[in-house]
Amino acid sequence: MDPRGKNVWITGASSGIGRALAVSLAEAGARALVSARRADRLEETVAACRAKGAKADALPFDLADVTAVTGAAIQAARMLAGVDMLVCAGGVGMRGTALDTDSAVARRVFEVDFWGTVELARAVLPAMRARGSGQLVVVTGVLGKFGAPRRSFYSAAKHALHGWCDSLREELLGTGIEVTALVPGWVRTEISERALENDGMPHRKTDPGQRRGITPEECARRAMPAIVKGVPEQLIGGIECGSVYLNRIWPGLFRGMLRRRGIG
Numbered sequence: 001m002d003p004r005g006k007n008v009w010i011t012g013a014s015s016g017i018g019r020a021l022a023v024s025l026a027e028a029g030a031r032a033l034v035s036a037r038r039a040d041r042l043e044e045t046v047a048a049c050r051a052k053g054a055k056a057d058a059l060p061f062d063l064a065d066v067t068a069v070t071g072a073a074i075q076a077a078r079m080l081a082g083v084d085m086l087v088c089a090g091g092v093g094m095r096g097t098a099l100d101t102d103s104a105v106a107r108r109v110f111e112v113d114f115w116g117t118v119e120l121a122r123a124v125l126p127a128m129r130a131r132g133s134g135q136l137v138v139v140t141g142v143l144g145k146f147g148a149p150r151r152s153f154y155s156a157a158k159h160a161l162h163g164w165c166d167s168l169r170e171e172l173l174g175t176g177i178e179v180t181a182l183v184p185g186w187v188r189t190e191i192s193e194r195a196l197e198n199d200g201m202p203h204r205k206t207d208p209g210q211r212r213g214i215t216p217e218e219c220a221r222r223a224m225p226a227i228v229k230g231v232p233e234q235l236i237g238g239i240e241c242g243s244v245y246l247n248r249i250w251p252g253l254f255r256g257m258l259r260r261r262g263i264g
C-alpha cells in the first residue's frame, strides 16, 4: 500500500526497527501513530516523524497485557479515524536455554512476540475487512525460519507468527487486505541488550552478529518497497539471510555451519 495520506499505526516504535519504519512511513506521507511502553522515547519518534512534515502522535501500551491491547485498538481507531496500515514491530529477544529458562520468562516472550501482535491484529483488522482495504505488516526475523541456541522461545514465537500470517493471508484473499511479513537478519538495535536471560534479567550485551548488522534506517529503507508493493514476505539483511535458503535446500550443511560459527 502506498503510505501517502494513509493512517499508519506502528508498534515497537520507541527504538530500533519500529522507530525507523515510523520515520520512513512519515517521510513517505503517512500519518503516524506510534506505540511501545517507553513514553519518553515515543515522543522522540513523534518529533522525528513531525520533522518529516507528517502528523504524528503517541499511544503507549504494553503488548503483553491483552486488555491494554484491545483498549489501545479502540483508542487508535478514534485517534486516526480508522487504521489503514498496522505495522507490528514490537518484540523482545531472549538469551535463555530451552530447558532452563524460567516458564514465566518463556511465556512472556510468547505473550509479547506472538500474542501481542496477534491480538492487536485481531482487534484492528475487522474494521479493515469491513472497509475492503488495509495492510498488516509484521516484523518476524530469520529466527522465524530456523532455530538456534539460546533463542528457543523467541524462535518458536517467530515461527508461530509466520504460520499465523501465512494462514491469515490466504483467508483474507479478495478482501483488499495485504499481509506482509518483514524478515530481517541482523540489525543493530537494542534487541540483544534487552533480551531476556533464563531468569528474565536483561542480557546487557550487544552480540557480535548484531554489531555487524545493518542499521535500523537501512532496514526500513529496504522494507519500504516491500510495504508499498504488499509483498507477502521480504528478507532484509546481509549474508545471514542466505542461511534461510541454505537451511531449506541443504539443512545438514547449514547445521554444521551454525555449530562451527554460532549465530553471531
Ligand SMILES: NC(=O)c1ccc[n+]([C@@H]2O[C@H](COP(=O)([O-])OP(=O)(O)OC[C@H]3O[C@@H](n4cnc5c(N)ncnc54)[C@H](OP(=O)(O)O)[C@@H]3O)[C@@H](O)[C@H]2O)c1
Binding pocket: 011, 012, 013, 014, 015, 016, 017, 018, 035, 036, 037, 038, 039, 041, 061, 062, 063, 064, 089, 090, 091, 092, 093, 112, 139, 140, 141, 142, 183, 184, 185, 186, 187, 188, 189, 190, 191, 194, 210, 213, 216
Ligand atoms: N535487531 C535484529 O537483529 C532483529 C532481527 C530480526 C527481527 N527483529 C525483530 O524486530 C522487531 C523490533 O526489534 P528491534 O531489533 O528494533 O529491537 P528494539 O530496539 O529493542 O525494539 C523493540 C521494540 O519493541 C517494544 N516492546 C518490547 N516489549 C514490549 C511490550 N511488552 N509492549 C510494548 N512494546 C514492547 C520496545 O519498546 P518499549 O521497551 O518502549 O516497550 C521497542 O520499541 C522485534 O520484533 C524483533 O524481534 C529484530
